[in-house]
Amino acid sequence: MSVMGRPREFDIDRALDQALHLFWRQGYEGTSIADLTEAIGITKPSLYAAFGNKEELFRKALDRYVDGPGGYFQAALAMPTAHEVVEHLLYEAADAVTDPENPPGCLAVQGALCCGDAAETIKQELMTRRAKGEEDLRLRFARAVAEDDLPRHADPADLARYICAIVQGMAVQAAxxxxxxxxxxxxxxxxxAWPPV
Amino acid sequence: MSVMGRPREFDIDRALDQALHLFWRQGYEGTSIADLTEAIGITKPSLYAAFGNKEELFRKALDRYVDGPGGYFQAALAMPTAHEVVEHLLYEAADAVTDPENPPGCLAVQGALCCGDAAETIKQELMTRRAKGEEDLRLRFARAVAEDDLPRHADPADLARYICAIVQGMAVQAAxxxxxxxxxxxxxxxxxAWPPV
DNA sequence: CCCCATTTATACCGAACGTTACGAATGTGT
DNA sequence: ACACATTCGTAACGTTCGGTATAAATGGGG
Structure with missing residues (x-):
């Protein structure tokens, strides 16, 4: 029932991986539809039928990134202490942005750090995702303060911004x-120097 | 003698400033020749006659950036102690990347952090400039070690990379x-936490 | 076996890209 | 006044951009 009509001849997950790698290495603006179809090995109508358009394809690749190579961020938040959270965040970030299997850097940073009008919504999406990660870290630090795992006077928002800036700085360094x-x-x-007094 | 033929009707320095602002806000790839001519208020042949082509124009705008809004970096290196160098570097960077008169962020980071083939040479140029700044800071820290201004066991390269990553992270945050x-x-x-023990 | 839903490839769309020929306009040097 | 060097605006170059109309190919369901 769910399978009717001519079956798709390419693996949609492999295609998404190819797209992710291209967007990761060349950014949203720097990656053309021709680049994508050539790398995936399909024609343009196949790409549009499967993914909608360039922007939707990027969003799906971004979801794949967050659940895959960028998953270390959420994983680190599950560590039992703030110190371990930061330790894992920093070391896993160092490894993730220099993984020889992937392009250097971080898609959420270099996918569209700044851009022309056509990519504005993509830039906003990445800003939102980065802000979301920072907010999650802030909540984790707030919990640590409540648990006497961080000093009572520590500002979770400041610490989260500080750590995120360092992770993003490492991404620029990797690029x-x-x-x-x-x-x-x-x-x-x-x-x-953690935690800062 | 040096002035012959029809005189230019626009201020070439103001034009460079407009170009700098556009490249800064939208990146190299995100800025079109039409964007530039419209913002400057000249026609395309005038732009090409004055600046060569898009890539040369970007390089001239980048020079202007390094000598202007990005000048804080070299200025900070002249401070008498490593602590003051870092203090000025960090606080001036915070101000520079959030100057309300300018686009948020740092041209050397977001001008072309990653890109398609057409902008590859620009990306390389920015990588080289960032590496140059890091190297200058490394030399400054090496001097500080020699002057017993930093601990003898401190690694100037590691410290320079660490500070540069934070400055670049602040640029991403500003963006x-x-x-x-x-x-x-x-x-x-x-x-x-400076200097790190 | 044939209908039908879907994917396929070819070929094309209008718009925007960076870049340039060309001739008219302008001001200096003679 | 006239030749010359330079900049000006118009108009176009070929290429690439993201996106699509169309029709043939494919395989399951009746």
Missing amino acids: GGASRDDLRKIAQITLK | GGASRDDLRKIAQITLK
Whole structure:
């Protein structure tokens, strides 16, 4: 019943992975429909039939990113103490943005950090996602304060912004060619001063 | 002698400022020649006659950025102690990337963090500039170690990378809508832990 | 076996891209 | 007054952009 008509000849998940890699490496504006169809190995009408349009395809690739290579962020929040949360966040970020299997950097940062009018909604989407991650971290730090795991006077919002800035800074460093060990040293230096008094 | 033929009817420095603002706000790929000519108020042949092509125009705008709104970086290196260098770097960066007179963020980061093939050379140029800044900071820290201004065991390269990552992280935060006070708190937290033991 | 829903490939759409020929306009040097 | 060097606006170049109309190919359900 659910399967009628000519069956699709390509794997839709593999196609999404290809799209994710292209958007990740070249950004939203820097990736053309021709780039995508060539990498996936399908024609343009097949791509449009399967994913809607370029913007919808990017959003689906972004979902895949958040649940896959970017999943370390939410995973780190589940650590039992604030110190472990930060430790995992920083070291996993260092590894994630320098994974040799993936493009360097972070899709949520370099997918559309700034752009022309045509990509404005994509930029907004990425801003929202980054803000969401920062807010989740803020809530985790607020919980830590309530649990006497962080000092009572600590400001969860300030700490979350501080840590997110460092993770985003590592993403820019990776995009600029920094190595995994380079970024791990940033994590190490940051951790040595955690929590800020 | 040097002035022959029909005189130019627009101010070439004002034009460069307009171009800088556009590239800064929309990135290299996100800014079209039509955007530029419209903002400057000249025709396309005038733009090409004055600046060569899009890539050359971007490079000239980038030079203007480094000597103008981005000049705080080199200025900070002249401070007498490593602590003051870092203090000025962080607080001036917080102000620079949230200057209400300018687009949020840093041109050297968001001008072309990642891109398609056509902008590859621009991306490389920005990577080189960022690496140059990090190297200058490394040399400044090396001097501080030699002057017993930083601990003998401190690694100037690691510290420079760490500070640059935070500055770049602040730029991403600004591009995402963070306020000046938000970023000053990042600077404050970072400084509280300086120098890392 | 044939209807039907769906995917396929070809070929094309109008718009925007970066870039440039070209001739008219303008002001200096002679 | 006239030649010359330069900039001006118009109009166009070929290419690529995101997106689609169309019809043939495919395989399950009756």
